[in-house]
Amino acid sequence: MKTITCYFDFISPYAYLAFEALPLHLMGLSHRVVYKPVLFAAMLKHHGQLGPAEIAGKREWTYRQVLWQAKQLGVTLDMPPSHPFNPLPLLRLAVACSAEGEPNRFVCETLFRHVWQGGAAADDATRLHALTQQLAPQRSVDAAEVKDQLKAHTEEAIARGVFGVPTFCVDDKVFWGLDALPMMRAYLDGDQWFDGTWDVAASIQQGVKR
Numbered sequence: 001m002k003t004i005t006c007y008f009d010f011i012s013p014y015a016y017l018a019f020e021a022l023p024l025h026l027m028g029l030s031h032r033v034v035y036k037p038v039l040f041a042a043m044l045k046h047h048g049q050l051g052p053a054e055i056a057g058k059r060e061w062t063y064r065q066v067l068w069q070a071k072q073l074g075v076t077l078d079m080p081p082s083h084p085f086n087p088l089p090l091l092r093l094a095v096a097c098s099a100e101g102e103p104n105r106f107v108c109e110t111l112f113r114h115v116w117q118g119g120a121a122a123d124d125a126t127r128l129h130a131l132t133q134q135l136a137p138q139r140s141v142d143a144a145e146v147k148d149q150l151k152a153h154t155e156e157a158i159a160r161g162v163f164g165v166p167t168f169c170v171d172d173k174v175f176w177g178l179d180a181l182p183m184m185r186a187y188l189d190g191d192q193w194f195d196g197t198w199d200v201a202a203s204i205q206q207g208v209k210r
Contacts, residue, residue, distance in 0.1 A: 002029070002030075002031050002170055002171070003033075003034060003170070004032070004168055004169070004184075005033075005036060005168070005169045005170075006019075006022070006036065007157040007162050007166065007167045007168075007169070008036075008037060008038065008165050008166045009039060009040035009091065009165045010037075010091065010112060010114075011085065011115075012040060012166065013079075014166060014177060014178050015165045015166040016112045016115065016116045017066060017069055017070060017073060018166040018168075018177070018181060019112055020073065021178065021181060022181065025181040025182065025185045026185070026188075029189075033105070035094075035102060035104070035105065035108050036101075037095055037101075037103065037150060037153060038091075039087070040164070042154045043157070043162065043164065046158055047163055049163075053084045054084075063079060063083075076116075077117070080115060080119065086123055089123065090111050090114070091150055092142075092146050093128075093131065094108065094111055095141075095146050095149050095153075096137035096140065096146045097137045099138060099139075101153065107135060110134070110135060111131070114127070160174065162174060163176070164176050168181075170187060173187055
């Protein structure tokens, strides 16, 4: 049985869509999924990058694309009134719902749909309070150990070569994005392509540097 580690941030609509699509892509497989919230902004800072919602043109395209992809997948997706927002309270709430800092699928689903269904502000204090009451976390979201676990998840992801969300790690393989789900399924099914071709990309020398 393979273990799939899913690194995600509720701020990402792609992470939401991939979360909703994941069960279909894993159907019929013996597997275990571990969900680990990470702070996407910390990853961007580590790699010296801007998020897609921070780049003019790419921002608008991102929102149009995810709305289209949601339509194609048959998934409800309503954009919040403002984006990006501060996801830390949601991430810490997810971590606080598990002693190991690894929320179960129900918790993740509840938090993702809080953000991406209904079109309400994801960071509204009243909504966040009601959400906390609903999920009844095992620990305080403000506990130092909760904050430390979120930081540890993020650092672990970076150490494994993760640079964006959502990312799914299986063995030593890193699969990034919603559109990588079929590729991951092929690996889990034992596709021989991964025996040689996977490593070719790492051997390509970098040309022009800016």
